[in-house]
Amino acid sequence: MDKExxxxxxFGSKGNPILLLHGWGQTLQSLQPLGELLAREAEVHxxxxxxxxxxxxxxxxxxxxxxxxxxxxxxxxQGLEQVDLLGHSFGxxxxxxxxxxxxxxxxxxxxxxxxxxxxxxxxxxxxxxxxIRTLRRVLGLIPVYGERLKQWHSDRFGSRDYKNAGxxxxxxxxxxxxxxxxxxxxxxxxxxLIWGESDTETPIEMGHRYNQIIPNSKLISLPGRDHFLFRGxxxxxxxxxxxxxxxxxxETESSVEKQLSHV
Numbered sequence: 721m722d723k724e725x726x727x728x729x730x731f732g733s734k735g736n737p738i739l740l741l742h743g744w745g746q747t748l749q750s751l752q753p754l755g756e757l758l759a760r761e762a763e764v765h766x767x768x769x770x771x772x773x774x775x776x777x778x779x780x781x782x783x784x785x786x787x788x789x790x791x792x793x794x795x796x797x798q799g800l801e802q803v804d805l806l807g808h809s810f811g812x813x814x815x816x817x818x819x820x821x822x823x824x825x826x827x828x829x830x831x832x833x834x835x836x837x838x839x840x841x842x843x844x845x846x847x848x849x850x851x852i853r854t855l856r857r858v859l860g861l862i863p864v865y866g867e868r869l870k871q872w873h874s875d876r877f878g879s880r881d882y883k884n885a886g887x888x889x890x891x892x893x894x895x896x897x898x899x900x901x902x903x904x905x906x907x908x909x910x911x912x913l914i915w916g917e918s919d920t921e922t923p924i925e926m927g928h929r930y931n932q933i934i935p936n937s938k939l940i941s942l943p944g945r946d947h948f949l950f951r952g953x954x955x956x957x958x959x960x961x962x963x964x965x966x967x968x969x970x971e972t973e974s975s976v977e978k979q980l981s982h983v
Contacts, residue, residue, distance in 0.1 A: 726794055727774035729766045732759030736827060736966070738804040739765045739791065741811030743833075743947075744892070747773030751808065754950050757959035762804070762966065767794070769811065771888045781890035784810075784898060788817035795825060804966060806830040809922060809947065813900060819911075820903035828969050829911040830962055833922045833947050836900035837929055904933045911937040912965045914958060916945030938965075 729748060738758060740751045748755075748766040755764045770790055771777035778786065791814060795803060804827050807815030812834025819826040911934045915927035924941055931939040940961050942949055950958045 726770070726790075727768040728794075729755075731755055731764040731766070732762055735762035736802070736804055736970075737763040737765060737800050738806055738966075739767060739795075741767060741769060741791070741805070741807040741814055742772070743809030743811055745772070746808075749773070750948070751806075751950065753955040754958055754962075757955060758962060761963055765798075765800075765803075767791070769814070771891065777887055778891065781894050783891075783894045784813045784817045784900075785821075787814045788821065791818055792822055792825065801825070802827050804828045804830070804969075806832065806962065807834060808832040808950070809835050810895070812836060813895065813898065816900050816904050816907065819909055820900075820906045823907075823909060826909055828909050828966070829907065830914065830965065831911065831930065832914045832950065832958065833916055833919050834913075834926070834930065835896075835922050836898065836904065837926050838897075838899050839923070839926075901933060904930060905935075907934050908936060910965070910969055912961065913937055913939040914949070914961060915939065915941050916947060916949035917941050917943050918945060919947045919949070921947040 727748070729752070740748070740755050740758075742748055742750050748768045752766055755766045758764050768775035769787060770782070778790075795801075802825055805815040805819060807813070807830070809832070812831040813836045815829055815831065816834070816836055819829045913927050913930055913934075915922075915924050917924050927939050927941060931937050942954075942957065945954060948954075
């Protein structure tokens with residue numbers, strides 16, 4: 721496990737701690753406006769995930785399980801017994817892993833346009849995807865020019881994230897095809913799903929599927945919002961729903977404590 725410290729910014733000092741995990745290719749700054757709004761009612765931890773922002777890269781190619789374990793290590797370092805988790809896109813994948821594997825350390829989960837499910841493709845899209853994978857394998861078999869042709873293939877067909885991944889390219893390859901359906905189905909904690917209806921990276925249908933897969937979940941869909949629905953005035957909109965969600969959890973906990981005190 722990577723022992724390098726994470727770059728973290730903290731806001732607020734009251735309420736339950738909430739960890740904000742950003743998406744792929746982003747940094748904690750992408751969620752900072754939202755974090756500042758939530759800090760009025762929670763202890764906010766904005767984290768640069770390993771390999772992004774000012775946090776050191778992982779020592780080898782990680783999957784999202786290893787990222788989740790690094791966040792758990794951070795919680796132990798900070799003495800955080802139980803947290804609320806908010807994850808956007810790639811950060812949502814990590815949050816699902818953590819909530820599923822360490823349920824007693826997570827009070828609730830907020831997933832914003834989270835990844836982790838395989839995209840539903842029509843037949844032409846499936847055929848194109850199969851063609852691209854097959855072509856890459858064939859090019860790699862050509863003597864002498866194989867590696868050069870594979871590089872051409874990456875430049876021609878690789879996604880923007882793949883082209884920009886740098887030393888994290890192996891990590892991207894490991895994580896982008898993960899299917900978290902089974903792990904998501906094991907999450908029993910209250911879960912809020914916030915999705916932009918105009919998202920083309922993790923389409924709204926993924927939000928609906930997560931809503932069906934995660935037992936105790938609620939989906940909020942926002943018309944006209946894309947993958948980064950928390951940008952600009954969107955941060956206020958997201959903060960409204962997240963704070964409402966956290967208040968409901970706090971009220972439920974208070975009610976349970978009162979009932980137990982009379983037993």
